[in-house]
Amino acid sequence: MPAGLSKRLAGLLRSRALRGVVAGCAALFFAAGIGLAQFVASLGPLDLAQVEERSTVVSDRDGRLLRAFTTPQGRWRLPVGVDDVDPGFIALLTIYEDRRFRAHSGIDPLAVLRAAGQVALNGRIVSGGSTLTMQVARLLEPREERDLVAKLRQAVRAVQLERRFDKDAILGFYLTMAPYGGNLEGIRAASLAYFGKEPKRLSLAEAALLVALPQSPETRRPDRFPEVARAARDRVLARALAHGGISEAEARAAREAPVPTQRQPVPMLAPHLAETVVRAEPGRREHRLTLDARLQARLEALARETAERVDPRASAAVIAIDNASGAVRAYVGAADYFSAERAGAVDTVLAVRSPGSALKPFIYALAFENGLAHPETVLDDRPSRYGIYAPKNFDLTFQGTVTARQALQLSLNVPAVELLSEIGPVRLLARLRSAGADLVLPKEAAPGLAIGLGGVGVRLIDLARLYAAFARGGVVPELWWREEGTPAGEAARLTEPVAAWYVADVLRGAPAPQNALPGMIAYKTGTSYGYRDAWAVGFDRSTTIAVWIGRPDGAAVPGLVARQVAAPMLFEAFARRGGASEPVAEPPGVIHATTANLPPPLRHLRKDVPKTIAAVAQAPLRIAFPPDGARVDLGLSEDGAGALLALKASGGSPPFLWYVNGAPLGAHSLRREAAWEADGRGFARVTVTDGRGATDSVTVRVE
Numbered sequence: 001m002p003a004g005l006s007k008r009l010a011g012l013l014r015s016r017a018l019r020g021v022v023a024g025c026a027a028l029f030f031a032a033g034i035g036l037a038q039f040v041a042s043l044g045p046l047d048l049a050q051v052e053e054r055s056t057v058v059s060d061r062d063g064r065l066l067r068a069f070t071t072p073q074g075r076w077r078l079p080v081g082v083d084d085v086d087p088g089f090i091a092l093l094t095i096y097e098d099r100r101f102r103a104h105s106g107i108d109p110l111a112v113l114r115a116a117g118q119v120a121l122n123g124r125i126v127s128g129g130s131t132l133t134m135q136v137a138r139l140l141e142p143r144e145e146r147d148l149v150a151k152l153r154q155a156v157r158a159v160q161l162e163r164r165f166d167k168d169a170i171l172g173f174y175l176t177m178a179p180y181g182g183n184l185e186g187i188r189a190a191s192l193a194y195f196g197k198e199p200k201r202l203s204l205a206e207a208a209l210l211v212a213l214p215q216s217p218e219t220r221r222p223d224r225f226p227e228v229a230r231a232a233r234d235r236v237l238a239r240a241l242a243h244g245g246i247s248e249a250e251a252r253a254a255r256e257a258p259v260p261t262q263r264q265p266v267p268m269l270a271p272h273l274a275e276t277v278v279r280a281e282p283g284r285r286e287h288r289l290t291l292d293a294r295l296q297a298r299l300e301a302l303a304r305e306t307a308e309r310v311d312p313r314a315s316a317a318v319i320a321i322d323n324a325s326g327a328v329r330a331y332v333g334a335a336d337y338f339s340a341e342r343a344g345a346v347d348t349v350l351a352v353r354s355p356g357s358a359l360k361p362f363i364y365a366l367a368f369e370n371g372l373a374h375p376e377t378v379l380d381d382r383p384s385r386y387g388i389y390a391p392k393n394f395d396l397t398f399q400g401t402v403t404a405r406q407a408l409q410l411s412l413n414v415p416a417v418e419l420l421s422e423i424g425p426v427r428l429l430a431r432l433r434s435a436g437a438d439l440v441l442p443k444e445a446a447p448g449l450a451i452g453l454g455g456v457g458v459r460l461i462d463l464a465r466l467y468a469a470f471a472r473g474g475v476v477p478e479l480w481w482r483e484e485g486t487p488a489g490e491a492a493r494l495t496e497p498v499a500a501w502y503v504a505d506v507l508r509g510a511p512a513p514q515n516a517l518p519g520m521i522a523y524k525t526g527t528s529y530g531y532r533d534a535w536a537v538g539f540d541r542s543t544t545i546a547v548w549i550g551r552p553d554g555a556a557v558p559g560l561v562a563r564q565v566a567a568p569m570l571f572e573a574f575a576r577r578g579g580a581s582e583p584v585a586e587p588p589g590v591i592h593a594t595t596a597n598l599p600p601p602l603r604h605l606r607k608d609v610p611k612t613i614a615a616v617a618q619a620p621l622r623i624a625f626p627p628d629g630a631r632v633d634l635g636l637s638e639d640g641a642g643a644l645l646a647l648k649a650s651g652g653s654p655p656f657l658w659y660v661n662g663a664p665l666g667a668h669s670l671r672r673e674a675a676w677e678a679d680g681r682g683f684a685r686v687t688v689t690d691g692r693g694a695t696d697s698v699t700v701r702v703e
Contacts, residue, residue, distance in 0.1 A: 046160050050140045051173050054079050055189075056285050058274040061327075061483050064293035065198070065267045067274040076189035076266060079286060080175050082168045085187060085199045089207035090171070095245045096211050096236050098132040102167055106133045106158030133158040133170050135214075139177040178214040181221035182263075189266070194222060196264040204250055205257035208236040226259045233259065269296045272333030272347040273481060288483040290327035295320065298576040299330045303547075306569045307335035307342060310549060311557045317348040318573060319464045321544045325486075326468075326477030329543070334552075343552035352440050352457040353533045353550065356562065357394075358526030360416045361503050362432060362466065362494070363452050364408050365474075367419045369499035370697055371659045371689040374602045375405040375506050376595045379415040386449055391417040394527070403595060408503075409510045411525070413453055418605065420452040428452070435469070435476045435494040437462040454528050460535075464546035466494060467537045470507075470522065471544060471584050474500035496685055497587040498662030504539070504584040513563065516571035520581050523570060525562035532556050536566035538574065540581035545573045589663030599668055601657050601689055621652030621694040623686060628698035636681050636703060645684075645702060647674045652690035659687040678702045 054077050056069040071077055082090065094101050100108050108131050130138075130151075137157030161170055180190035187210055191199035195206055202210070212232035213220050222229035234255055241251045270291055277287050303316035310316075320330035333347035367373040381399040384391065391413045393399075399412060407415035420428060425447040432439055440457035441447065448455065461479065469476040474495040480486055494500070507522035523538030532554055537546040547569050551557055574581065595603055625648040626632050634643035647658055647665075655668035660676050661684055678684070687697040 046157060046164070047140065050142075051176060053077065054176065054285055056278055056287075058270070058277060058287045058289060060269075060289055060291045060293040060296070062293070063288070065192070066269040066289065066291060066293055066296065067271055068266050069278065070183070075183045075185050076193070077176060077185040078188040078192075080186055080188040080199070081172045082175070085175060086202040086207060088204060089187070089199065089202050089210060091245055092204075092207050092211045092236060092240055094132070095240050095243050097135070099243070101132050101171075104131060104133075106160075106162040107131060107155050130154065131158060132174055133161050136161060136170055136173045136177070139174070139179075179217040180210070180213045181217040181223075184217075192266055193263045194260045203254070203257065204237075204246065205233065205254040208240070208254060209233040209259065212236045222259045223262050226261050230259045267293075268337065269293055269300065270331050270333075271337045272349070273328075273331040276347075277482065290322075290329065290481050290483050291331060292329045295577060296330045296332070299332050299573055302569060302572055302576060303332045303335045306549060306565070310560065310565060311551065313341055313343075313551050313553075313555070314549060314557055314560075315342045315344065315346070315348055315552050316569070317351075317460050317548045319349055319461055319546050320573070320577070321464055321468050321477065321479065323468050323471045323477070323539065323542055323544055326479050326491075328479055328481040330545075331481065346552045348548060348550075348552055349460045351552070352438075352459055353548065353554075354454040354456070354528035355458045355463060355535055356454040356526030356528045356533065357411045357413070357416075358463060358524055358535045358537060359428075359432075359452055359454070359456070359458070360408060360411060361470070361507060361524055363416050363420050363423065363428060364404060364506070365470075365495040365499045365503050366423045366428060366431060367404070368502045369496045369662060369685070369687070370423070370695040371602070371657060371664075371687045372422055372695060373404050373419065373605060374591060374593070374598055375403065375502050376593060376598060377404045377602050378402070378595055378604045379404055379407050379418060380605075381407065381412050381414045384414055384418065386417070386421060389449055391449070391453065405506045405509070408506050408524075416452050417449050420449055422605070425449055425451050429456070431494065432466065435466060435492045436478075437466055454526065460546050460548045463535070463537055464544055467524075467539055467546065468544040469494040470500045470504045471539045471541060472500075473497040473587060496662045498589045501584060501587055501590060508583060513567040513571060515568045516575075520571070521574055522584070523567070525567050527560070527562040530556045531558060531560040534560050534562040534566040536562055536570035538570050539584075540574075541584050542579075542582065543574070543577060545570060545577070547573060589661055591664065599657055599664060601655070601668055619651030621688065621690050621696050622650050623688055623696050623698050624648040624650045626686070626698060626700045629700070630698075631701045631703060633703050634678055636678060643678050643702075644675045645678055645700075647676060647686060647688070648672060649688050649690075649696070652688075652694055654690065657689050659689075661685055662687075 053071055055071055057078055058066045060066055068076065068078055098108065134154040137154040141157065176186045178187065179185055184190050184193050187199050190210055190213065191197060191202065209222065209229060212235065219225060220229045220232045237251045237254050240246045241248065273289065277289065299318045299320065303318055307314045307316045316335045318330060318332040319328065322329055331349060333349050334342065334344040336342050337344040378401055381402050383398065393413045394411065398414065402412065402415065429439060429447045429451060438459060465476050465479060474493055474497050476492045476494050478491055504522045507524055508519055510523060512518040512520065521538040521540050523536060526535040533548060533550040535548050547566055549566055549569065550560065625646065632645060634645060636643050649656060649672040654670040656672060657668045658665040658674040665674050665676055681703055683699060683701050685697060685699050687695060689695045
């Protein structure tokens with residue numbers, strides 16, 4: 001055969017063979033493509049249910065964890081993102097698990113080729129070719145299989161994840177779901193359990209251990225196999241050193257660090273309030289409260305320490321309020337939430353108990369507001385009887401003649417009952433209830449003078465709100481504890497600003513307990529009948545704190561005296577709050593005077609008015625003008641100055657003394673008329689008192 005013909009035939013055969021190979025490869029790839037498409041279709045849509053299954057967490061106003069709840073499966077899986085984790089951990093993780101994580105699209109071809117070559121050379125798997133995205137895919141669809149089909153499934157899911165989410169979101173999925181041994185899932189739960197801290201600032205040794213654990217979480221658990229965990233941690237450090245991620249000195253120091261050998265409990269702060277907010281919104285996974293986690297922890301420790309000193313079955317409660325906003329900063333419902341002996345599951349912040357003498361300041365506030373008394377008004381502390389009721393002081397002694405200031409600071413019972421008899425217990429009860437306090441009288445009992453000494457039930461949370469009004473010019477705050485919103489209700493007025501300041505000034509001078517300096521805060525104590533409850537409530541310009549100590553079952557605790565137990569606890573609570581205590585700001589209209597310099601009707605709580613004066617009165621004292629609730633148009637200018645409001649009274653016994661917003665208008669007079677120069681638009685409380693001590697008040701709006 002001619003040579004030329006042979007060459008042509010050989011070329012023809014080669015071209016046909018090449019085309020056959022190409023056609024065969026194309027058919028193979030086409031079949032593989034169809035098979036892959038069918039495989040992908042068989043997988044169905046990407047299911048993110050696993051990553052959505054997280055623990056419910058309750059955090060403080062700065063995002064610090066207060067309490068977490070396990071998932072329905074009993075796992076600790078706390079929400080976490082890339083920004084919540086130390087950058088050093090992220091760097092170690094990518095070096096050890098997936099160095100080209102930021103570059104690939106879910107599958108790393110170089111890693112796959114490296115893994116295949118290692119299998120060919122060693123006859124076994126030396127390292128896997130899985131990327132972090134493929135590991136996330138495995139965590140989203142957990143399966144026991146580890147064969148080629150399982151790997152292909154992970155690869156497909158990884159590509160789907162990369163198309164749908166950015167790299168930080170995928171990394172966040174890994175940080176949330178990665179297993180760390182036992183019921184720990186996610187780096188945040190692991191960091192809290194093994195190191196007792198959030199993963200924001202991990203040391204190099206801690207970060208390396210947490211990188212190593214998900215590879216074999218059960219066999220490397222540091223609380224069970226510390227030496228295995230140490231070896232795995234050191235391998236992570238060695239690889240980071242080999243790739244230049246850390247220095248030799250850093251690696252050496254990290255290798256010398258100890259490995260934790262036991263798990264620490266997940267934070268359990270404010271358990272009662274946390275349960276309340278979670279119960280209110282069970283479908284919500286993250287709750288942000290107004291609490292301060294650091295203050296909460298300090299006050300929980302204080303409650304536990306105090307209860308342990310008092311009685312084996314005693315508990316304690318504390319609530320701290322920000323006066324300006326009404327936000328709750330600490331909420332301690334019991335001394336020990338887990339103690340059955342102390343009934344720790346009972347939220348005693350909400351328990352209705354007898355307040356003892358803790359309601360006395362409100363009696364004095366009403367007396368000051370209505371012109372019955374001034375802090376320097378003289379009262380009698382002597383044996384008295386009101387029908388069959390004969391009040392006695394706590395120490396069964398009498399002080400004789402005292403000022404209202406001294407009577408309140410010493411918590412004398414007799415002067416308080418005397419004032420209450422003039423004000424009226426029904427009026428006191430109505431005022432406190434209108435301010436939002438849920439007061440409970442004994443069943444089928446009518447309000448009597450005993451309510452001023454504890455003959456009524458009140459909750460610690462309500463008592464704290466009422467006391468906060470003394471620091472807010474007489475306005476009771478509406479409490480709130482969810483950080484995302486303020487209370488919807490309107491604040492209620494308890495008393496006028498001047499009367500509120502009088503009470504605050506008096507209580508600031510109350511004798512301090514032995515563990516504190518006098519004059520630091522304004523405070524009052526209360527001991528209920530039978531030594532069942534000890535209370536102390538204190539405030540300064542910024543904060544109000546109320547404490548309660550007793551047995552949740554209401555049994556007596558011998559020696560439970562508020563001044564000896566609750567007062568020291570209160571002052572220690574303010575010390576643990578930190579910062580300086582500032583007094584309440586003084587409002588306009590305050591009368592600074594001694595008893596001798598007061599207007600005559602205010603010098604004494606007078607009941608023995610001469611008959612010649614009493615005979616003048618033909619009817620009970622009443623304010624004839626303006627009527628209560630009236631809107632009076634005085635034509636006030638923009639600056640609100642220059643207009644006079646005429647005041648008229650009927651009945652009563654002269655002389656008369658008029659007050660507006662707690663400040664007297666001149667001296668006493670025999671006339672039943674007066675005039676007040678309005679100092680601005682708004683509400684004004686007008687009060688008149690006569691020579692027998694009778695009073696009447698109205699509230700009007702001037703415009």
